[in-house]
Amino acid sequence: MALIVVDVMPKAEILDPQGKAVTRALARLGHGAVGDVRVGKRFELQVDGPVTDALLAEVREVADEVLANTVIEDVVDIHVVDEAAQESSL
Template identity: 90%
Template structure:
């Protein structure tokens, strides 16, 4: 079983009030070295069977048509995580 991850971010020219709020909160907490934060979305699609180029193209199409509001957002990444269990544990910090 594999996991395909789709990352969606606001377009650069779109204001990101949630990102600005996080930036200000980090500064208040003493993390002033962080200059800017943008908040996006991560979608995890679990698939059975092999991940082929055709399947990835289909996922990219779904991402552009359903997962992202392409007026204000860009799909910035579509990648495969082979081990679905490791992906569910989240990234190591």
């Protein structure tokens, strides 16, 4: 059993209303040290079999075509978490 994690973030040039709202909330709560917040998404894909290169290529494709709206978002990272919970970034 392994977990493939896909991280998606709004593109840098695009407005991120959620991030803006969090930034303002943090400032209101007195956490002035935080300058800017951007909010993305993390997808956890449970895989039953082995994580092969072919599977990762497929996940990469799914990430670009389904998980992320690449008009306004970027897939910033795809990595595998194995049973021993050791993360390995690809």
